[in-house]
C-alpha cells in the first residue's frame with residue numbers, strides 16, 4: 067500500500083498522522099524533511115500525557131507513568147532502561163519546537179506506554195489500543211462476460227454484502243478501515259464493477275456497471291487475511307466485451323503484493339582469500355561461488371526476483387563492501403554463503419547464523435513490539451552503520467527458521483543448526499540477513515558432496531522455498 071502515489075491534491079496538503087482509538091480520532095501535523103517524517107514532540111506529549119524535559123544540552127527525557135526515554139538531540143538513538151533503540155533520524159528543532167522521527171512512536175514510545183500502539187507508516191495511521199482497523203485491498207478482474215471482485219481484509223475482518231440499487235454495500239465488522247487511495251484501480255466503462263469508495267469509516271460502496279445482473283459472495287481465510295470474493299454476473303443478453311482480459315495467472319493480494327524484490331547472495335571469500343580448504347583440495351571460495359551462481363539462476367527464473375551476487379568471479383571483496391552492495395541496492399534479504407573447517411574431521415552439517423551483538427557494544431534494541439511498517443521504510447543513510455541489523459533481527463531469525471525447515475530433509479545439518487554470532491558482514495546489513503555455513507570442508511566425504519551438483523541443487527531448492535515462505539509471511543503480516 068505504500069506504493070500508492072499521492073493524489074496531486076494531497077501532495078500539496080500538509081501531511082498528518084491520524085490517531086485512531088476506540089473513543090475517537092484526532093490528527094497530528096507531520097513535518098517532512100528529505101524522506102523523513104517528523105512529529106512535534108509537544109503534540110505527542112499532549113496526546114499521550116507525556117512529560118518532556120530538557121535535562122541538559124545533550125539529553126532530553128520523555129516520561130510516562132514513571133517510565134522514561136532518554137533522547138540525545140545529536141543522535142539517532144533513544145534509550146529506554148539502558149537499552150538502545152535506533153531511530154531513522156535524530157531529534158530536530160523547528161523554531162522552538164522539537165520534532166521526533168515518526169518511528170519514535172513505534173520504536174520508543176510503544177515500549178513505555180501501557181496501551182498498544184501500532185504505527186502504520188505508509189497509511190499515516192497510529193492505532194491506539196485494541197482497535198480493529200483492517201487494511202483493505204480491492205481488486206476487480208473481468209472474467210469473460212462476468213467478473214470477480216476480490217476484497218482482502220488484513221487482519222481478518224468479516225463483512226456483509228448487500229445490494230442497494232446500482233451499488234454493492236460492503237460493511238465490515240471493524241472500528242475503521244485502512245484503505246489505499248484510490249481504493250480500486252479505474253475500471254472500463256463496460257466493467258460490471260466501476261468504482262469503489264468509502265461510504266463511512268467501515269463501509270465500502272462499489273458502483274455497478276449497467277450490465278450488472280447479480281452477485282454471489284463467499285469468504286476464504288488466507289493466513290491473516292480474510293478474502294471476500296464477490297462474483298458478479300452480467301445480463302445474459304449482453305454482448306461480451308470486445309476483448310475480455312484474462313484474469314492474471316497468479317492471483318496476488320493487490321497492493322499488498324510482496325515487498326520483496328531484490329536478494330543479495332554473498333559467496334564468501336574469493337581471490338587470494340581462499341577460505342577453508344578441504345583435504346581433497348576443495349576450496350571454500352569455489353564452493354560458495356558455485357552455489358551462489360546456481361542460486362541466482364534458480365531464484366531469478368523461479369521467483370522473478372532480482373538476485374545480485376557480491377562477487378561474480380574469483381576475486382577478493384572486503385566484508386563491508388559486500389554488505390554495502392546489499393544496502394545500496396536496497397536488498398530485501400542478504401544471504402552470505404560459507405563452508406566451515408574443523409579440527410575434528412568428523413564434523414559435518416550446515417549451520418545458519420544470524421547476527422549477535424557483543425555484550426559491551428550496543429545491545430540489540432529490538433522493542434517488545436516491533437513496529438509493523440507496510441514497507442518502503444528505507445532510511446539506511448541515517449541508521450548507524452553497525453546498528454543497521456538490529457532493526458531486522460526479528461526477520462533474520464524468522465528467515466533462519468524458515469531456511470532450517472526447508473534444509474532439514476535435503477542436506478545434513480549440525481545438531482543445533484541455528485546459531486547467532488557477532489559477524490560483521492551481518493551486523494551492518496540493513497535488511498534481514500543470515501550467513502550459512504554449508505558444511506565442513508575438513509570432512510572429506512562432505513567436502514566431495516559440497517562441491518557436487520546434487521548438493522547445490524538441494525540447497526538452492528531449500529533457499530528458494532524459504533524465500534517464498536518469507537515473502538508470504540511478509541505479505542500476510544505486513545511486517546518488515
Ligand SMILES: [Zn+2]
Nearest residue numbers: 334341404405
Ligand atoms: Zn568462510
